[in-house]
Amino acid sequence: MTKQKKKAPVSIGDQIELQIVGLNHQGEGVGRFHSFTIFVPDTVPNDQVIARVISLQKNYARALPEKILKPSPFRIAPFCQHYGACGGCQLQHLAYQQQLQFKQNLVADTLKRIAQIEIPVHPTIGMANPWQYRNKAQVPVGVEAGIVQAGFYEKRSHKIVNLASCPIQHSANDETVKVVRQILQEMGISIYSEANHTGFVRQIMTRTSFATGDILLVLVTNGRRFPQADNFVQHAREKIKNLTGIVQNINTKRGNTILGPEEVTLWGNHYITEKIGLLQFKVSSRSFFQVNPLQTEKLYAKTKEYAALTGQETVFDLYCGIGTIALYLAAQAAKVIGVEIVEAAVKDARENAKLNHINNAEFHTGAAEAVVPKLLQQGYRADVVVVDPPRKGCDKTLLKTITIMQPKRIVYVSCNPATLARDLKYLNENGYKALEAQPVDMFPQTSHVETVVLMSRVEN
Ligand SMILES: C[S@@+](CC[C@H](N)C(=O)[O-])C[C@H]1O[C@@H](n2cnc3c(N)ncnc32)[C@H](O)[C@@H]1O
Known part of the structure; x- marks a missing residue:
């Protein structure tokens, strides 16, 4: 039938x-x-x-x-005038307590649906003031009727809309973007056209340190030759309070990748210095750094709690960025070993170890799935492994290598519940048991969810 x-x-x-x-x-x-x-x-x-x-x-x-x-009693008026059109935030119309509840539910449901894992998922750790938390802005630049625009792409188009202000950004990032747009306009610097792949300035990126107030400005350009560079630097220094560095990043490729491989420091430092807990971190333009420094401290504190170190352990920090988690755990460990694919970030990580007088940290450059099997072959072992991969989650080869290495605990830091669930399922079937999960709201007003999960080795 x-x-x-x-x-x-x-x-x-x-x-x-x-x-x-x-x-x-x-x-x-x-x-x-x-x-x-x-x-x-x-x-x-x-x-x-x-x-x-x-x-x-x-x-x-x-x-x-x-x-x-x-209307639902949880519905509120969105704060931002660009909400909806911009697409950067998805939850401004939902009361903050319900945003936190949504994130907790999403983690629990996803773990259950994809991995059949039912563990305590704690209430999401939120922010007292869930605004102005972002330390980094990255906006495309365009021209509309002779006026330089810097903001966001209009939905389903490549038209750039000027951003009046962004309430989830640190106000210094907002201000820097505005000032740079004005300078570009006043100086008549040529602006990139995506359609023709001509023009000079493509993107404005800024990073602001919440601890020191440092501001790094990165101008992404379609070419190296910048005849008005000195003039631009002078204007930017005059107009941007707390500016500590200007970098020109050269990206001559078509497409969506924002940063190119080559950089020139036009003035000052090519990094900002940020603090997490008692540690200082140099963050350069091409290195990953968590966008919400206040919540990062809570995320790392939870990671530390789950790692439960006694001072005797060797800890692996895989996908380590500028070494923040490794260095945050170093005082409680015998040794910390970070692995990261971006060379500039590894350079930052090594400098950060020195900056904080940490002598029990080493960092390796390369894909974790290639480096960790080599380390295993060379006789390295980990008692605790922390992974903090990008959205696509961990590579299967890496997960397999970790299970062969048999650390006592795995702490999984994730920005994507779906790939988190997929990877936990594999680990669950290969000698580990997920014990609990803690969502941390790193991205208020958006649907993005960050989670830390503790896994423990099942003894046979
Ligand atoms: C979510 S970030 C975490 C960084 C760091 N743990 C932190 O808290 O700032 C992920 C990092 O993984 C790096 N990465 C991406 N693919 C990788 C791979 N296959 N192997 C190692 N690192 C990788 C990225 O460059 C980025 O720095």
Whole structure:
């Protein structure tokens, strides 16, 4: 007998009424229409809405809200004038307590759904003031009717819209972008056109230290020759208070990659100095650094707690960036070993060890999945392994190598619950047991979720 295909209860173009009952991982409202899942952006749990179906898949549809019949008590007015158009934030219309609840639920649900892991997932550690937390701004530059624009790409287009201000940015980043845009306009410096791959200035990037106030300005340019460089430096130094360095990053490639491989320091330092806990860190333009320094300290404190060091252990910090976690744990460990793929970050990590007078840290450059098997072959062993990979999670070869190395504990720091769950499932099936998870809100107002998970080796 042929199986009858179940027909979706909606078609594209239908107008439907539904109650929003949850949020998906992108922060879009989730409702059910005759048990069929409908994603409705810009809605929050407990909204009663009328929405129009715009796309249909086998198991779900997407619909745009047309009318909020009854707003949820958790719905609030978004703070930012660019909210929605910019796309950088997804949850400004949801009260902060519910944002934290959403992140806790998302971690618990994802671990259960993808990895069949049910462990305590603690309430998300939030911020007292969940605004102005970002230490780094990175904005494309363009021209519209002769006026230099620096901001964000308009949705589904490559038109750059000027950002009046960004409430999740440190105000110094906001100000720096504005001032640089004015200088570019006044000096008539040529601006990059994505369509023609011509023009000079492509992006403005700034990093501000919350601890010292240092500001690093990085101008990404489509070419090396910068005839007005001295003049630009002079204007920027005059107008940007606390500016400590200007770097020209050269990116002549087409495409979305922001930073190119070559840099020239036009003036001052090519890094900022930031503090996490008692330690100082030099962060240069191309190195990864957590965007929210206040929450980073809470994230690392939890990592330290889960690592439960006694002073005897060798600790691996894989995907270590500028060595922050390794150095944060170094005082409680016999030895810390960091592995990181970006050479500039490893250089920062080594300098950071010196800066903090830490002598029991070593750093290796390369892909963790290539370096760690070599270290294992050379006789290295870890008692505790910390991994903090990018969104795509850990490489399978790396996970396998870790299980062969048999550390007592693994502390997994993750910015993507889906790949976290996938990797925990593998580790769970290969000698480790996940014990608990702690979400930390590193990215308030957005749907991004950071989580620390403690895993322990199962003794046979
Ligand atoms: C989420 S960041 C974590 C950095 C650091 N733990 C921190 O807290 O600042 C991930 C880091 O992994 C690095 N990375 C990406 N792929 C890698 C790989 N295959 N092997 C080693 N490092 C990698 C990135 O350059 C980045 O510095």
